[in-house]
Amino acid sequence: xxxxxxxxxxxxxxxxxxxxxxxxxxxxxxxxxxxxxxxxxxxxxxxxxxxxxxxxxxxxxxxxxxxxxxxxxxxxxxxxxxxxxxxxxxxxxxxxxxxxxxxxxxxxxxxxxxxxxxxxxxxxxxxxxxxxxxxxxxxxxxxxxxxxxxxxxxxxxxxxxxxxxxxxxxxxxxxxxxxxxxxxxxxxxxxxxxxxxxxxxxxxxxxxxxxxxxxxxxxxxxxxxxxxxxxxxxxxxxxxxxxxxxxxxxxxxxxxxxxxxxxxxxxxxxxxxxxxxxxxxxxxxxxxxxxxxxxxxxxxxxxxxxxxxxxxxxxxxxxxxxxxxxxxxxxxxxxxxxxxxxxxxxxxxxxxxxxxxxxxxxxxxxxxxxxxxxxxxxxxxxxxxxxxxxxxxxxxxxxxxxxxxxxxxxxxxxxxxxxxxxxxxxxxxxxxxxxxxxxxxxxxxxxxxxxxxxxxxxxxxxxxxxxxxxxxxxxxxxxxxxxxxxxxxxxxxxxxxxxxxxxxxxxxxxxxxxxxxxxxxxxxxxxxxxxxxxxxxxxxxxx
Numbered sequence: 001x002x003x004x005x006x007x008x009x010x011x012x013x014x015x016x017x018x019x020x021x022x023x024x025x026x027x028x029x030x031x032x033x034x035x036x037x038x039x040x041x042x043x044x045x046x047x048x049x050x051x052x053x054x055x056x057x058x059x060x061x062x063x064x065x066x067x068x069x070x071x072x073x074x075x076x077x078x079x080x081x082x083x084x085x086x087x088x089x090x091x092x093x094x095x096x097x098x099x100x101x102x103x104x105x106x107x108x109x110x111x112x113x114x115x116x117x118x119x120x121x122x123x124x125x126x127x128x129x130x131x132x133x134x135x136x137x138x139x140x141x142x143x144x145x146x147x148x149x150x151x152x153x154x155x156x157x158x159x160x161x162x163x164x165x166x167x168x169x170x171x172x173x174x175x176x177x178x179x180x181x182x183x184x185x186x187x188x189x190x191x192x193x194x195x196x197x198x199x200x201x202x203x204x205x206x207x208x209x210x211x212x213x214x215x216x217x218x219x220x221x222x223x224x225x226x227x228x229x230x231x232x233x234x235x236x237x238x239x240x241x242x243x244x245x246x247x248x249x250x251x252x253x254x255x256x257x258x259x260x261x262x263x264x265x266x267x268x269x270x271x272x273x274x275x276x277x278x279x280x281x282x283x284x285x286x287x288x289x290x291x292x293x294x295x296x297x298x299x300x301x302x303x304x305x306x307x308x309x310x311x312x313x314x315x316x317x318x319x320x321x322x323x324x325x326x327x328x329x330x331x332x333x334x335x336x337x338x339x340x341x342x343x344x345x346x347x348x349x350x351x352x353x354x355x356x357x358x359x360x361x362x363x364x365x366x367x368x369x370x371x372x373x374x375x376x377x378x379x380x381x382x383x384x385x386x387x388x389x390x391x392x393x394x395x396x397x398x399x400x401x402x403x404x405x406x407x408x409x410x411x412x413x414x415x416x417x418x419x420x421x422x423x424x425x426x427x428x429x430x431x432x433x434x435x436x437x438x439x440x441x442x443x444x445x446x447x448x449x450x451x452x453x454x455x456x457x458x459x460x461x462x463x464x465x466x467x468x469x470x471x472x473x474x475x476x477x478x479x480x481x482x483x484x485x486x487x488x489x490x491x492x493x494x495x496x497x498x499x500x501x502x503x504x505x506x507x508x509x510x511x512x513x514x515x516x517x518x519x520x521x522x523x524x525x526x527x528x529x530x531x532x533x534x535x536x537x538x539x540x541x542x543x
């Protein structure tokens with residue numbers, strides 16, 4: 001009995017030991033399982049998100065909305081790509097792996113060698129691989145490589161309107177141009193969303209092509225242009241040249257810079273539009289009034305002169321048509337400093353242009369605005385504004401005198417706002433601008449059938465010791481059809497040189513005016529603008 005009791009007691013002890021061992025083994029397995037899960041979580045949440053010097057991705061990448069032109073042409077789209085990561089400890093030969101991956105992915109071999117030799121367990125090799133690069137990497141057959149989903153911004157039209165569209169960073173944030181200015185709208189959109197711009201890529205191509213041709217012909221260091229709808233404020237085209245697509249880039253010209261919005265210039269005689277608009281608004285001069293011009297106008301210790309010899313006396317109308325600085329200075333002085341400043345401010349010329357692009361420059365205005373400043377500003381010197389600010393103000397002058405705001409987004413309907421100048425002032429200015437083209441310095445901008453009006457501008461550029469005589473900034477502001485304006489074309493050439501065809505002259509009437517005419521001749525049919533040109537006899541027979 002005692003033996004049986006001992007046997008049963010001994011058996012129970014053995015059974016308890018077995019159960020305890022099983023519990024210990026099961027506990028160990030659970031600990032190991034949880035450890036593996038924990039390591040995997042660390043690997044996914046930390047190591048996978050950390051690249052070599054690239055920081056930590058603390059949010060998922062989201063696709064940006066498409067960007068299209070006004071006609072639906074695709075300008076920008078996010079496409080799915082992959083980021084490439086590697087586990088260096090999986091490589092048999094880290095240096096050889098670095099060499100192969102650098103060639104396949106198009107990255108720096110030295111950087112890969114350094115990070116592969118370090119202590120990181122998971123490193124970034126390349127971001128946003130192209131499909132071709134991904135295929136090359138896959139063909140290497142290396143272990144320890146991972147591809148993570150990402151997106152890359154593609155621009156199907158290449159560098160067309162590149163300074164306007166801007167760019168994004170690797171994380172999908174806008175860093176310049178409309179990509180930055182419209183960033184909240186583009187990033188917060190629903191999948192498949194589109195943002196339609198006011199740009200018309202047909203017009204954009206014509207403007208860029210003709211402007212670059214003129215830049216090359218006149219050997220100008222840079223050039224640019226804008227096409228605007230004067231009723232809506234829509235920018236149909238904006239070119240800033242050269243860029244890496246059009247022409248050779250000058251050492252001191254940044255092809256990424258939007259010169260039409262980001263830079264300011266003394267624009268010269270195109271500014272006379274505002275001097276005459278003010279005179280018409282306040283009735284300080286009559287168009288048939290005769291004003292002495294002579295060989296100069298003395299003001300204090302300065303003498304204002306004209307670029308070309310003009311008659312001793314001219315009517316106010318011809319002072320604008322022939323672009324007399326002497327006559328315009330006298331007309332501007334009739335308004336006086338305070339009224340001139342107030343008038344230019346009402347047109348938005350004394351503040352940065354308001355638009356969706358962030359690169360809008362602040363104008364440079366004189367600290368002291370006295371008689372001399374009033375005279376020189378009257379003919380476009382002593383004040384520097386961006387071309388975007390200028391065209392917005394000029395559009396107000398011709399569109400019936402109503403305020404508009406420049407925009408790069410497609411609009412519908414008439415967006416003209418409050419009255420800035422009287423409608424009759426605007427009508428008079430349209431007649432004057434047409435007269436400049438038919439009887440003045442703008443003759444080479446005329447396009448048969450489209451009744452172009454406009455104004456030339458030839459501004460001497462400032463140097464270290466004052467204005468440089470033979471360095472010009474030439475421009476032309478064209479409006480068509482002038483009787484009922486719809487579109488404004490502004491073109492500019494930086495330091496053009498005369499040619500044999502221009503008899504050596506580089507003034508705006510020989511350089512910028514014909515450029516504006518060529519642009520209008522090509523874009524007017526695209527914009528379905530009616531022509532008033534008579535049908536020729538041979539054309540009638542063919543209809």
